[in-house]
Structures are given as structure tokens and as C-alpha cells.
Amino acid sequence: MQPFSRPQMAARAAQDIPEGWVVNLGIGMPTAIADHVPLDREVIFQSENGVIGMGPAPNANEANPWLINAGKAMVTLRPGGSYVHHSDSFAMIRGGHIDLCVLGGFEVAANGDLANWATSENDTAPAVGGAMDLGAGAKRLWVIMDHTTKDGRPKLVDQCGYPLTALGTVNRVYTNLGVFDVVKGTGFIVVDLAPGVTLEYAQSQSASKLHTL
Amino acid sequence: MQPFSRPQMAARAAQDIPEGWVVNLGIGMPTAIADHVPLDREVIFQSENGVIGMGPAPNANEANPWLINAGKAMVTLRPGGSYVHHSDSFAMIRGGHIDLCVLGGFEVAANGDLANWATSENDTAPAVGGAMDLGAGAKRLWVIMDHTTKDGRPKLVDQCGYPLTALGTVNRVYTNLGVFDVVKGTGFIVVDLAPGVTLEYAQSQSASKLHTL
């Protein structure tokens, strides 16, 4: 059994992004997806802080501290890129103009609910950032995360236990065990499994039924 | 008795606009006010179509058909001027960032109500333009109009008979007979009368009490 490594997960997700999409990548694992999209496949990466058309991290000699992404890392602007202010940036996000947003997740439920911002109802100072805006506003929402927690608890569930970020909007989940669509009325559908991972094994690591087509 | 001419009315209003104000002038008589503000008194004229810092009409050789005001007349842009789109322009108007708007009027009431857009409840296709936005949004609203209709009916009234444009927002009225403040709880207060116009005469041409301080 060869579960996907993190770079493999990112590469797998990148492979599914067609040219021309406007894409917002969450901080952390999602950000790595951009590195696996070849520059000649034109994908427009948007960042919450108002950068449209981000390119890769700069070389040392082109470093520009005024140009950062939502993760506060320096980036570049591709030819064709532009800038907007925060309200215009989130108008784009909340108004449904982002073709795809990829976020990390604590849990994804069979009904498309996402929990990824607070680990308990009693956590009184969780950091939400732009996750709720992206979760509610993007045309498609993919989640990239490990299939289980470090202590082995499934993260694909029938119903989220953690506080919700967005309701019913996740379309697809990329994990180290495979790729799963989330379909209204059905739940998780297996799209792909990592080499050697059996459906039975993936199911044993999930707390919601994995369907096959 | 020498009632103010229209240019005199405009000049009188212009005289009361201090340097630094952001001012929106309605179409028609209000527009003429700008001509009476000397260029070295810096007043920022804003137009609904997104021009901030308008200057006078262009000479023939600097005519630019892409640069017009809300009345669709060609204007110039002063050094320091800028452009915004319609939603940003009206955010400025509706958000209370315009120090003064001057509009024409059919009637002004003692409570500050303005009627200037429709001549009857049965006029089913009146043209409102930006009058309601300006009437509700500007920090100060002045009205410049003849004191009576052509057939002698008073336009300063206790209560507007025509459909309202904005409620309780008029601060001052410039007419051919004089200048009148509109003060909540009091009504019209005489600020100034045209040469030879007596309070009695002005009162006889008004359908609301004219107070003096």
C-alpha cells in the first residue's frame, strides 16, 4: 500500500484544475498545489488580500516584500495579473466568481459540510480568516487533508463534530488514501484510490459510507 | 425691488461654499454655481458618473468627449482629480462624504422635505436620476430655485404637495427673493433678501412662515 505523500496529493489535485479557472488556495497544504500546475497551463490564482494572477515565489533578486499572498509569503505577479482592495477581493470570492477554492479540513461530512476553523465550541478565540467566505462563496470547494487525524480518527464523517465553516458546499476531497467526490443525496463517492489502497481499507479509515459508481 | 437674477442666485450660493468642500451640483441651475467659484478657492466638484475634482468646461482645443459631467456636458479634470465607477461614486454620495449637494426644486417644506422629481402621483414614468441618492446622502442639501412657480404659486410650503425626493434633509434654499435656512422645529429662517425685497413681500410669496432671527 502506497498512500499519497503530501506532494503527491497536491500534484493529484493540480492535475484536476483545467486552464482558465480562477482558483483560491487556502494556507498550508492547499498552497502547495500551485507548484504542480505548469505555468503554460494558465490558471489564475487569486489571493484574499487582493492579488489576482499570482505567480510562483520570487527568486532572491526579484523579492518584493510588498507582494505577498494570504499566507504572508512573498509571491510574484504574472503578466495579466492585477490588484484589488479587500472588499473587492471578497466581492469576487463571495459573489461566486472563483471557480475553485481548495481548503484544508478537520472534517468533511457526507452532506458537504466542512469543519476547518475551530476545534471546539468552547474555543472562544478561534481564527476564521477568510475560510467562511471562501467556503460559502466559491463555485467549487475542494478539501485537501489527511484521511484521518494523527491518532487515527476518520475525517470523512456522516456529520461534522467540530464547529462548521460552511454548510453543504464541499464538492471533492483529496486525502492520502484517494480522491472522493461529495454528492448531494449520496455522500462520498470514490474517484480514485492511492496505489495499493483497497476500498475496504479506505472504508475502514472513514466514518461515512464510501460509494462507488 | 430687484430680485436676484439666475446668475446672481448662483453667485450668491457660490459665495457660501468654503474652500475644501466636496460638492455635487445638480443638473440645470445648480451646475451654474461652479462658474462663480474662483479656481483659487479649491472646491472639489464631484459628479455622479464618477468624476472627482471637475474643472470648467474645456476650450475647443482641449475638448474630450470621454470626460463629461452628470448633465452630459464636457468638463475638465483639475490637477488632483480622479475617477471612480458608479457604485463607488454613489458610495461616496450615499455614505455621507459629500459636504454639500445643491439641487433644483419644485417645492421645499418647512420640515426640510424636498420635492423635485415628479409632478404628480399619477406621473408613472418620472425620471429620478440620482436626486434621491443625493437628497438622502449628502451632509448638507441646498436647493436653488425660483421662489414661486411661473403662475405665482409659492414653492416654500408647510408640506410638499408633490411626491417627495428626500425627507427632512434640506438645510438652505436660494431663491430669486433671498436665502432661507431650513431649521428643524422652526422652519424657514431668512438669511438674506434680494435688494429691495421686504420680508412682507417675501412672506406674501411663500406658503410657510418666514422667521427672522
Added chain:
Amino acid sequence: MINKIVQSMAEAMEGIKDGSTVLIGGFGSVGQPDALIEGLIEQGAKDLTCVANNAGTGHVGLARLMELGRVRKIICSFPRSAGSVVFEELYKAGKIELEIVPQGTMAERMRAAGAGIPAFFTATGAGTLLARGKEAREFDGREYIMERSLPADVALIEAWEADRWGNLIYKDSGRNFNPVMAMAATLTIAQVQHIGELGTLDPEKIVTPGVYVNRVLQVDRGAPWV
């Protein structure tokens, strides 16, 4: 390669359906997409709801579209400009529906549609005839009315320069309704006089990112003709 530049008017107009809500940019003749309106006349879609600041003048452009009986309803702030003869006649004859919206409310309703806001409150129009049938509500002692967003199927707009990503730069007072209309429509079609290579438009001057634009058509003369 992303390429939103189309080569013909037919391509620009492809797929506009009967019954569409069509936003038409411009204020006066500035930034008014004259060529695209002609293209829509040619294309044939009917039963349209048109949103524009005015109700057309003379017998060309929007007025012509109305005259041909293709406009079911017009949403505008100022229907009675000088020369709105076609509108006047159709309206008197009960052949066109009219919704009058204060100019700022009209712009804001489209911006709201583009920004994922289904409804908002404004003081504009509160207590007037135009508040009829609208929910009124007091906030901090002042009365406001609730306005709904105004989304559309199609936006026809004009800009000054574009690139193949659909980024748009405007000229002088040519922005007006165009950038908000670009946000509010499912299909945004822009006419421009100039097309620049990708990367030649100053990122700090791009007002409408290509994200909001589906098709760009280069035309010889824009409005106003210069």
C-alpha cells in the same frame, strides 16, 4: 492559453437567449457599448429586460431595440431624457414595462449581485413613492428600505483597452456603470478600441479584472467617437 478575445460580432453575441436580463453600460454616450447593442439587435434575442441608466434616445441603439419590440421591460433611473421618443410612445401604449430605480440604488443593486449580497438597506428613497412595496426598517433612528440585488444574464459594456485575459482599463469618465455591470452578469461581453499584449496593461490601472469578463471584441470606434 486563456483567450477571451473573439473575432466576430456573431461570436460575441453567441448564446444570448430570449427572456434574458441584459445590462447595458455607459452614461450618456460615454462608455456606451454601441457596437454590441447593434450586435444584439442583429442577433435577434427578444423578450428582454434591459437595465441602463436611460431609456434610449432617437431611433438607434437601445431605442431601436425597443422599437423592434424586443424589450419587455426596462429598468432605469432616468427614462425621460431628451429624445426618448420611442420609450415614451411604447410606454403610453402599454407596450413596455418600466421600473424606476434611483441611480445609486441601481448601481449598488448590481454591485450587490456581483458581491454575493442578496439584499441591503439604504436611506435612498425611504418615505417616497419608490419605497412602495419595499420593506422599511429603522437602524439607529433613521428609516431605510431594503433593496434586492440585481443580477443579470448578460452585460454589454465598453472599456478602453483589454488583454486576452479580459482585463479592462477605462478612459476618463468611461468607467461609470461598466465595472459594476461586469460583476453582475453571468456573461459579460466588452467592446474595446484597444487590445494590448498580456502584461502590457498596468496592474495598478486595471479596474475590471478579467475574472469578470467572458468575451472581448475589438471595435474600430468606441463611444463616444473620438
Added chain:
Amino acid sequence: MINKIVQSMAEAMEGIKDGSTVLIGGFGSVGQPDALIEGLIEQGAKDLTCVANNAGTGHVGLARLMELGRVRKIICSFPRSAGSVVFEELYKAGKIELEIVPQGTMAERMRAAGAGIPAFFTATGAGTLLARGKEAREFDGREYIMERSLPADVALIEAWEADRWGNLIYKDSGRNFNPVMAMAATLTIAQVQHIGELGTLDPEKIVTPGVYVNRVLQVDRGAPWV
């Protein structure tokens, strides 16, 4: 002559009162008005409500202001950045109030304040913990929550270049919250590295018209330091 350029930090900070709501621009260190925050620390106003994307890091700037006990409440989207030690400690000790707002809702609430919109509806946060106590309402089959505008007494912002009318041009991703904060406050104070003669700023590149700006202070180094 309109001249919004002030000559000293004391002049820039004049009149900021105890109990003020203060907006602080920037995203990360980009466009963050470091000098003005230092000026506010020096100026002495207390019992402040601060609105910023983060809750400060280290022991400088906003974190320092909190550490000095001058901040009663913080409104932000992301209180727990790496290094938010001051906030964490004060919060655990019950010495600071916190309002968490989704980042887009925060930006939109300020834009609404600037645009005369007392309340609007958004899908962001609907059905989540952050919807508690907020009015929910269905439009076209989807649930939205009502958010109120977020007006403020003071905005401290950073731009790249200004002129004496207070027009502002930003640099790269330096716009972020700054232009909306400029709209939302009664007193907007901008720090800039560059000041140009009136008329030298490209009108097509001015993002914040001077109408929204009250005072401009030129500083030697902006944030981030370049």
C-alpha cells in the same frame, strides 16, 4: 488651498479620543501603518476598540498598544497568528474583549459603513457559530445572515504615494484593507513614503480619492521596510 499633509506625528494624532473605534490597515506587514500605530501609542488614547485583520504579534505595534492596556476590544478575523502572545495572555486573563468576524464580512461591513448601508445580507457564516445572535433570512432558497455596518472614529492606514488633496496610490498588495478603512472612518490618517505635487498622481491609478482622507503624514520608511 487644500492641504492635508501634516508636518508632525503630534498633528497627525491630534484629537483622537479615549473610547474611539480605530481601524488599522494592512495585511501582514504589507500596508500596515507602523509609524501611525507608534504615534497612537505615544498619543495616549485608551479604552479603544481596534479593528484589524490580526490581533498583533510580538510586543510592538498593535500588540504593544494592547499590552499597555489601552485596547478594550479587538475586532478581527484571525486573532491567533504566530506570535500573538500579548493577545493570548490578555484574552485568557479576561482583560480584552474579542469579536471574530470572517475576513470578507469584516471588509464588507466597513465598505457598507462608508457607503451608507447600515446592514446587508451574506451567506458567509450562515449556519455556523458566528451566526449566533444574528438575524437569518432566506432569499431564493438559500440562507443568509444580516450583518451590520462597521463605522469607526479613526482609520490609520498606509499608502505608497499621496498629494496634498489626500489622494492615495497603493503599491502591489498594499491596498488590502486600507481603501475600505479610509471610507469607513470619520477621521482617516494615512502614512505614505512619497508625496507628489498635485496633478502628478495618475488619475486612473488613484484608488482612494482624497475625499476619504483627512491627514497625510510622510514617513521615511513604510511597512514592509524596503
